[in-house]
Amino acid sequence: MKSRIYIITTISVITALFAFVLLTNVSGFNKEVKEIVKTGTKFDTKKSIFLNIESNIESFEGIIELMEKRSFDTVSFQLTIKKNIVKLDKQLINGKPEESLIFDLDKELITALHHNKKMYCNIPVTDYNRNVSSDYKIVKTNNTKVISGFTCSQWRVKNNLKNTEITFWVTGKKFDFYQKFIQLWNKTDNCYQYFLTIPEANGYLPMQQIERTLLRDIKYSIIVSKIVEKRIDNSQFEIPKTYTLYSN
Numbered sequence: 739m740k741s742r743i744y745i746i747t748t749i750s751v752i753t754a755l756f757a758f759v760l761l762t763n764v765s766g767f768n769k770e771v772k773e774i775v776k777t778g779t780k781f782d783t784k785k786s787i788f789l790n791i792e793s794n795i796e797s798f799e800g801i802i803e804l805m806e807k808r809s810f811d812t813v814s815f816q817l818t819i820k821k822n823i824v825k826l827d828k829q830l831i832n833g834k835p836e837e838s839l840i841f842d843l844d845k846e847l848i849t850a851l852h853h854n855k856k857m858y859c860n861i862p863v864t865d866y867n868r869n870v871s872s873d874y875k876i877v878k879t880n881n882t883k884v885i886s887g888f889t890c891s892q893w894r895v896k897n898n899l900k901n902t903e904i905t906f907w908v909t910g911k912k913f914d915f916y917q918k919f920i921q922l923w924n925k926t927d928n929c930y931q932y933f934l935t936i937p938e939a940n941g942y943l944p945m946q947q948i949e950r951t952l953l954r955d956i957k958y959s960i961i962v963s964k965i966v967e968k969r970i971d972n973s974q975f976e977i978p979k980t981y982t983l984y985s986n
Contacts, residue, residue, distance in 0.1 A: 797821065798912045800967040802943075807959045817919075820970040824919050840975055843918045851981065858977050859984040866921040866934075873899050874935045883907060885945040886962055893939075895932040898952065904932045905948045911941035929960060 802817040816835070818825040822843040827835035838851040839861070848861040874897050881892040890907035897903070917940045920930045929947045933939060949958040 796912065797914055798943075798967065799970055800965065801970075802962060802966075803964040805961050805963055807961075809957070818970055818974050819915050820972070820975070822915065822918070823975050824915055825975055839923075840977075841919055841922055843915065843922060846922055848922065849977065851977065852984075856978070856981045857984045858981050863922065864924050866924050868934065871935075873897050874932070876936055885909075886965060888945055888965070890945050893936060895935060896952070897932070900928070901952050902928055902932075902957075903950050903952060904929060905946075905950070906933060906936075906944040907946040908939075908942040908944050910943065913943035914941045916943050917941075927958075929958065 799820050800818075802819070804815045804817070806813045806815065813829055815829075816827040818827070824841040824843065826839040826841070828838070829836045835853060837853060840849045840851070841847075842849075846863055848863055849858055850861050851858045874895055877894045877896075879892045879894065882889055883892075884890070885907055888909040890909045893906045893908055895904050895906070917934070920934065923930070925931075928949055929944075933944060933947075943962070944960070945962045947958075947960045948956060950956050
């Protein structure tokens, strides 16, 4: 009788050990998971890992070149970005701009430089008011395409009252300067105003923007032709000493 009980007990113990090993292999329970549990983290394991990855992404620093096309002309731009300072050079001719705008995103200041006249002035800043109108319909599709080496997702913003739809092909999420930049600039162009209506757009850069009528006729487009990520010297944002302050 005792030997029978001993055999049954032995089989139960072996079965329990086998089940534990099987559960360990199937569930992926390992030392790394144990370590996370020990820290007392309340977040989902996968979510916390992605949060750590995103927090390590550095903000973009470098140069972005753009082409703006309308029915009657084409204008080239260059953005030079370092932390929260953005310099916009307009209409590059032989590598030299006609005029530049320097945006201090922290201090909310805009300075204009006219290079031919060697003058500069401070531009009045108007407060940006977020448009929460229900006239805008926003669709974030699953479509993707590669522009200038960057994989982009398609976002579309439609406004029936204005007979306009703008398609944005965006990449992210290290371009956190862009939303602050267009808010401070506060231009009334649809491409900027429509982008600012998109929730959770911070960190994304539109590599291509195409404005169409609801009949699909193209009215306007901007495309990023080149992105160079590199360290920028602070001197790029200084007003030349030979320039004088313009005043009325």
